Amino acid sequence: KAGVTQTPRYLIKTRGQQVTLSCSPISGHRSVSWYQQTPGQGLQFLFEYFSETQRNKGNFPGRFSGRQFSNSRSEMNVSTLELGDSALYLCASSSRQGQPQHFGDGTRLSIL
Amino acid sequence: AQSVTQLGSHVSVSEGALVLLRCNYSSSVPPYLFWYVQYPNQGLQLLLKYTSAATLVKGINGFEAEFKKSETSFHLTKPSAHMSDAAEYFCAVSAGGTASKLTFGTGTRLQVTL
Numbered sequence: 286k287a288g289v290t291q292t293p294r295y296l297i298k299t300r301g302q303q304v305t306l307s308c309s310p311i312s313g314h315r316s317v318s319w320y321q322q323t324p325g326q327g328l329q330f331l332f333e334y335f336s337e338t339q340r341n342k343g344n345f346p347g348r349f350s351g352r353q354f355s356n357s358r359s360e361m362n363v364s365t366l367e368l369g370d371s372a373l374y375l376c377a378s379s380s381r382q383g384q385p386q387h388f389g390d391g392t393r394l395s396i397l
Numbered sequence: 398a399q400s401v402t403q404l405g406s407h408v409s410v411s412e413g414a415l416v417l418l419r420c421n422y423s424s425s426v427p428p429y430l431f432w433y434v435q436y437p438n439q440g441l442q443l444l445l446k447y448t449s450a451a452t453l454v455k456g457i458n459g460f461e462a463e464f465k466k467s468e469t470s471f472h473l474t475k476p477s478a479h480m481s482d483a484a485e486y487f488c489a490v491s492a493g494g495t496a497s498k499l500t501f502g503t504g505t506r507l508q509v510t511l
């Protein structure tokens with residue numbers, strides 16, 4: 286069974302731009318979560334989607350948004366990029382409530 | 398609300414020695430607890446999970462952890478370290494009944510020396 290796939294693996298943007306990251310969950314998994322990993326703040330929860338609905342949200346500004354499609358694939362969008370948005374963005378999927386999350390290899394976003 | 402404290406940002410052991418990585422949690426509800434490992438330029442790989450069943454949990458690659466409610470701890474151990482165990486390890490907690498919205502510790506980098 287294929288794992289969680291995130292595209293692209295690396296991305297370079299400049300301040301003020303916007304970016305969209307993509308995540309394809311493990312087949313059959315309906316829950317998709319996003320996390321930001323930085324050296325300073327560590328791993329922080331962004332949001333979770335289940336059946337195209339946002340189920341949980343972390344403490345990030347409204348510039349960070351996401352969505353989930355009917356095939357469970359998810360996208361995360363960050364608008365008006367700031368230098369501090371440079372991070373590894375990790376996507377995770379799980380099959381149902383209470384089951385552990387399985388992570389992709391992440392998208393490394395660098396802001397110049 | 399949940400939180401996790403990992404004691405020791407860096408741990409160094411000799412190959413063949415015991416590995417002990419410490420994790421203490423705080424949770425207002427019965428928690429689910431997890432250990433993940435991260436190798437360079439990769440995502441997180443699940444090592445093991447505690448979801449209110451057996452308190453001694455066995456995971457992959459010879460790792461195990463024991464849930465101790467009285468000590469609010471979930472320490473990760475491995476009897477004999479291998480060079481391939483060198484990586485960063487994260488303890489995480491979620492509200493019991495759900496494994497979503499994980500709160501992670503700051504991580505412990507394990508170094509294995511010859």
